[in-house]
Amino acid sequence: MTKDTTEIEIHLLLEALYRKYGYDFRQYSEAHIRRRLMNRLALCGLQTISEMQSRVLHDREFAAVLLQDLSITVTEMFRDAEFYRAIRQSVVPILKTYSFVKIWHAGCSTGQEAYSMAILLQEEGLYERTTMYATDFNQRALDQAREGIYANEQMKEYTANYQRSGGREAFSDYYTSNYNMAIMEASLKKNIVWAHHNLVTDSVFAEVHMIMCRNVLIYFNSDLQSKVQHLFRDSLTHGGILCLGSKESLRFSGLAEEYIELDKVQKIFKKKYPGGE
Amino acid sequence: MIYRAIVIGASAGGLHAIKTIVSALPSGFRLPIAIVQHLSPLTDNYWISMVDKLSAIAVKEADEKEKLEAGTVYIAPANYHLLVERDETLSLSIDPKVNYARPAIDTLFESAADVFRQQLVGVVLTGSNSDGALGLRRIKECGGLAVVQEPGTAEAGYMPEAAIAATQVDYILPLEKIASLFISIHQQTL
Numbered sequence: 001m002t003k004d005t006t007e008i009e010i011h012l013l014l015e016a017l018y019r020k021y022g023y024d025f026r027q028y029s030e031a032h033i034r035r036r037l038m039n040r041l042a043l044c045g046l047q048t049i050s051e052m053q054s055r056v057l058h059d060r061e062f063a064a065v066l067l068q069d070l071s072i073t074v075t076e077m078f079r080d081a082e083f084y085r086a087i088r089q090s091v092v093p094i095l096k097t098y099s100f101v102k103i104w105h106a107g108c109s110t111g112q113e114a115y116s117m118a119i120l121l122q123e124e125g126l127y128e129r130t131t132m133y134a135t136d137f138n139q140r141a142l143d144q145a146r147e148g149i150y151a152n153e154q155m156k157e158y159t160a161n162y163q164r165s166g167g168r169e170a171f172s173d174y175y176t177s178n179y180n181m182a183i184m185e186a187s188l189k190k191n192i193v194w195a196h197h198n199l200v201t202d203s204v205f206a207e208v209h210m211i212m213c214r215n216v217l218i219y220f221n222s223d224l225q226s227k228v229q230h231l232f233r234d235s236l237t238h239g240g241i242l243c244l245g246s247k248e249s250l251r252f253s254g255l256a257e258e259y260i261e262l263d264k265v266q267k268i269f270k271k272k273y274p275g276g277e
Numbered sequence: 278m279i280y281r282a283i284v285i286g287a288s289a290g291g292l293h294a295i296k297t298i299v300s301a302l303p304s305g306f307r308l309p310i311a312i313v314q315h316l317s318p319l320t321d322n323y324w325i326s327m328v329d330k331l332s333a334i335a336v337k338e339a340d341e342k343e344k345l346e347a348g349t350v351y352i353a354p355a356n357y358h359l360l361v362e363r364d365e366t367l368s369l370s371i372d373p374k375v376n377y378a379r380p381a382i383d384t385l386f387e388s389a390a391d392v393f394r395q396q397l398v399g400v401v402l403t404g405s406n407s408d409g410a411l412g413l414r415r416i417k418e419c420g421g422l423a424v425v426q427e428p429g430t431a432e433a434g435y436m437p438e439a440a441i442a443a444t445q446v447d448y449i450l451p452l453e454k455i456a457s458l459f460i461s462i463h464q465q466t467l
Contacts, residue, residue, distance in 0.1 A: 004391075007363065029368045031360035031388040036372075074371050215371045218341050218357075247341055247354060247369050 009049035010034055016053050021063055023137070024200045025070050027224035036069045071138040072219055076157065077112045080246055081164035083214075084120055086266040088166055091241050092124045094270075095209065101130040102208040104235060106199055107216035108134035111145025112158075116165075117212065118188040119174055123167070127191060133206060135197035146194045148184035150175075155182050199228050204235050211236060215245035222252035229253030233271065242269040279466050280422065281396040282345060282361075283308050283459065284389045286382030286412065288315040288404025290432025294452055295402070296328050299350055301456035304333040307347040308398075308463055311339065311359060311367070311389065313380045315404065318356035325352050341369040353380035360388035376408035386412025395420030398462060400455065402426045404436030410443035417444045424448045424458065 010033060011026075018024045025033060037049060044062075046052055055062045078084055095101050101121075108114045114134040121127040136142050150158075159171040175182040197205050199216070211232050217225045232242055233255050242259065244267040250256040259269035287294055291314045299310070322338045329336035332350070339351040345365045353359035357369040358380050368388075375381035386399050386409065399416035401409040403426055417423050423446045428434035430451040441449065448458060 004363075006391075029360075029362060029370075031362050031368050031391070032370050032372070034391065035360070035384070035388065072371070074373055218369050218371070222342055245371075247357060252342070 006034070006049060009053065010037060013037070013049055013053040013056065016057050017063065017066065020057055021067070022201065023067055023070075023198075027200070027221050028070075028219050029221055032219055033070065037066075040066060040069050068138070068140065071109075071141065072107070072216065073109050073138065073141050075109045075112045076154070076161065077116045078158060078161035078165045078167075079113065079116075079214075080266075081161050081166075083243070083246065083266045083268075084116065084165035086263045086268055087117075087120060087243070088124065090262045090268060091210070091243075092120075092126065094239070094241065095126055096124075098209060099129065101126060101210070102206065103130060103132045103210045103212065104205060104208040105132060105134040106197070106205075106211060106213040106232075108136050108145055108194075109138065109141045111141075111148060111194075112150070113212070113214065114145065114192055115148065115174075115184050115188055116162075118192060119162070119167070120165075122188065123169065127188075130191050132192045133195055133208070134192050135195045135205065137196065137198035137200075139196060142194055142196060146189075148189055150182050150184075152177055152180045152182050199231070200224065204231060206235065207237055208235055208240065209237055210241040210243070212243040214243060215248070217248045218245060226253045229255055233258060236271045238271060238273045240271045242271065243267065244269075278422070279396060280308065280398050280462050281466075282389065282393050283310045283398040283400065284386055284416075285310060285312045285400040285402060286314075286386065286404075286409040286436075287312070287402035288378075288382075288406060288408065288433065288436055290403035291315070292324060293432070294426065296331060297452050298456045298459070299328055299334070299336060300331040301453075302332065302334050302459060305348075306334050306460070306463055308459070308466070309345040309347060310350045311345070311353075311361065311385060312350060313353045313359060313382045313385045315378050315380070315382075315406075315408070316355045318379070320355045322352075322354065328352075339367045339369070341367065343367045353385065355380075358384045360384060361392045362388075363392055365392065376406060378406070378408050382409035383412035383415075387415045390416045390419045390421060393419075393421065397421035398424060398459075400424040400426075401437055401440035402452075403431035403433050405433040406436060407439035409436060410439040413440045413446070414444040422447050422462075424450065424455065426455065427451045
């Protein structure tokens, strides 16, 4: 069977991007990569993906643009309000038994979910003893996350999400409005460590009590999902909590047996202790 | 032509339209069907189980990496795009909205057209925006079959009209005739 030409071109382009710059999208789901590359092709005035490949190799700025195209930067505060409700109910009581809490938020993008978790932990009286490592491979997104400045117009949606998630305070207390920008409160930032980490190519980041990685794995093929799930398993303490996106699962990892399901719908898991529970 | 899959897009009025078509398909119907119905991101998947109960073939919410199986209807979850991969599995994504919609019909149609080429049937049903028009055009460009619900019989005619304006449509049918078309297409594959 002859392969589709575009498919071959995409493989070669991803190979070029990896060999030249070290960013590895070769095991991402192809339909999503193809969609983003075709969008860029329509915008950049080139005729074929092969021409884009040549440009990627010779033009560092173009490569940087493509890298932004391929990374997942869609996020919002308190996305899936029910998830945060479940965290308050099922996970906070567990975290409260620890004298200090280490959380790894993998694939934090522009930081909205990290700030959401910081707000929740502050309200639950846990934030002062928490260190949150928020990581991403996209340096530009990470810089934005560290700044914690968002468009004011998004705050309406975030406020509605926050209220649905069981938030108890006035959401406007968590940011300062300045013209059309909302600046997140410094008190939310102080225990967040923003760091560059690539789930595809880097290894264990730290030993933590909780990992949050939501709506990242859906972009990976099953082999890569399994590899990253092993990385998470190796990073969690016994009894540690794993939070996935609502459509994600452990099924490609072969690790389901090593976890207890704390919330089936919200995809919250607890790593078993060596003896079982 | 032997068709291997059907994709359907619907918006306003779509729940009734989808129920009408899917519940009219017989248990031996083997073409996989993937559906995008625009819904509020807060909608749960209760309505999917209702359609499943009324239907002879299996109806379920699409899981990521799930293989398209014969005689099964896959519905995009609220707030996720649904795409078809080259190995005929399904992918979900939280990419930005397309045509103000997530899931978007164009996203499903375009990815399915890349995989099934001329062996794909695309169907645009009732709705009041133009999502699906470009996707249906792409299906036609790849040699697939384009079907649109007759705008006058749709609860909202705008979406079928936009699809008809965008491409050379093969069939414009009232809702109740669409399942019969599927059945005759299916018989050609046997």
